[in-house]
Amino acid sequence: MIVGVDVGTSVTKAQLVARDGRTGPAHEARSTLYTLPGNRVEQDMDEVIGTVVTVVRAAVADAAQLAPDEPVEALALTGQGDGLWLRDARGRPVGRALSWMDGRAAPVLEGWSADGTTDAVFRRTGAGMFPGAAGPLLAHLAAHEPDRLAAAETAGYCVDAITQRFTGERTVDASDASVPFLDVSTRTYDDEALDLCGLTDWRGLLAEPAPPGALFGLLPKVAAELGLPAGLPVSAGPFDIPACGFGSGLEKTGQGNLIIGTTLACQVLAADPAPGSGEPAGMVLATPYTDRYLRVMPAMIGTAGLDWLLGMLGVRIEELDALLAQSPYGAGGVTALPFLSTSGERAPFVDARARGRLDGLSPLTGRADLVRALCEAVAYSARHCLETLGVAGDITACGGGARSGEWGRVFAGVLGRDVHVREDAVGIRGAARVAWDALGTAPGTPASSFARVSRADPDAVAFYEDGYHRYLDTLEKARQSW
Structure with a gap:
């Protein structure tokens, strides 16, 4: 068995994955997200690590019931990416962690966009930066809190912060390190990219990426806290987006994956790390x-915007499918732009000023039309991202939004192809798959089974083809006015 852990932005989950694919109960613990003036969003590293201890202990207790004849083979970690988790030489936090949702570095990014820095870095590493990425956050701290950087030994991420506390190893997974300074083909940092961002003097804060298949040993004291044996192998990554991709069964180049969660992440498996082209957005x-x-477009939109709208309308999420079924294709003439994050948008374009809107309202507009318009707009954005990435194969979907059958049919219609929906701890399954591969004992069972297939209705495909191009036209005009 593998103990899989997924450390989300505000919820940490853990459960066992047996070699035959069965999973134990999911255990959850919440951590605090501090939203502060100045567009700051922070987390307490010690609190987050405490949630991991809590859920792992609970998951380990399920071992006898799930697979009494199987030993626990490894602890597999995945979790939120981006942001900045500063640590001293002992792995202790140097101030609160800066979340990937943090917006304090938006002025830095605006300057870099104006002077060509973001474009130049993108051409070198394929990483489009946004305010919550490590590059702008490091530059902001270098300008405003240099003493804080001087007190740190490591500027890392969520998963490697936990890894250091659990194993004593100063490391980082290559997926986390990819944004924005890594040459992903050589897995070494691009010194020119660091220099372009004015961060050469802080190069020493970046831990060297762990080689593929790296495993680390659980420290005795931590092992006792977790209820696991000392020295148990720990697999530290990839972070949650690629973990969901591999947990969804990405195996062939050209295959795509949608993570319809709080935000919408679109990704495509590729055989080569093509240099960045087009607008400087997304990541390789x-x-x-x-x-x-993995070529990725991690849009800021997703179920968070839908939750806001449902809350405004006094509608429960359980009513979503019924509402979508009540409104026809095109939502009775209502259209939307879905950019409802205070941080703006980061894929397939970057603009901190991006904001949402609803058009075509009339006295005949009902709640179902408003909800459908927003859901269609999110699907249009997904197509925009996937087309930019060059998807050519099957598409899978996972995340909370993928549980809606009606919304799944909207995605299928907009994308013009069937969408294979996967459920049941997809990120944890992806982390477990990576751990088993590193151990050299891959079980040979599918990473996850299809829950269902959302079919692309020909009438919907024809309707949404026109709707998608109208969406792009509206978006282009809106971008000029933000």
Whole structure:
């Protein structure tokens, strides 16, 4: 068995994955997200690590019931990416962690966009930066809190912060390190990219990426806290987006994956790390497999915007499918732009000023039309991202939004192809797959089974083809006015 852990932005989950694919109960613990003036969003590293201890202990207790004849083979970690988790030489936090949702570095990014820095870095590493990425955050701290950087030994991420506390190893997974300074083909940092961002003097804060297949040993004291044996192998990554991709069964180049969660992440498996082209947005990630890369567009939109709208309308999420079924294709003439994050948008374009809107309202507009318009707009954005990435194969979907059958049919219609929906701890399954591969004992069972297939209705495909191009026209005009 593998103990899989997924450390989300505010919820940490853990459960056992047996070699035959069965999973134990999911255990959850919440951590605090501090939203502060100045567009700051922070987390307490010690609190987050405490949630990991809590859920792992609970998951380990399920071992006898799930597979009494199987030993626990490894602890597999995945979790939120980006942001900045500063640590001293002992792995202790140097101030609160800066979340990937943090917006304090937006002025830095605006300056870099104006002077060509973001474009130049993108051409070198394939990483489009946004305010919550490590590059702008480091530059902001270098300008405003240099003493804080001087007190740190490591500027890392969520998963490697936990890894250091659990194993004593100063390391980072190559997927996390990919944004924005890594040459993913060589898995070494691009010194020119660091220099372009004015961060050469802080190069020493970046831990060297762990080689593919790296495992680390659980420290005795931590092992006792977790209820696991000392020295148990720990697999530290990839972070949650690639973990969901591999947990969804990405194996062939050209296959795509949608993570319809709080935000919408679109990714495509590729055989080469093509240099960045087009607008400087998205990212190219190194993966646990040396001959495979992930091209990713992690949009800021997703179920968070839908939750806001449902809350405004006094509608429960359980009513979503019924509402979508009540409104026809095109939502009775109502259209939307779905950019409802205070941080703006980061894929397939970057603009901190991006904001949402609803058009075509009339006295005949009902709640179902408003909800459908927003859901269609999110699907249009997904197509925009996937087309930019060059998807050519099957598409899978996972995440909370993928549980809606009606919304799944909207995605299928907009994308013009069937969408294979996967459920049941997809990120944890992806982390477990990577751990088993590193151990050399891959169980040979599918990473996850299809829950269902959302079919592309021909009438919907024809309707949404026109709707998608109208969406792009509206978006282009809106971008000029933000």
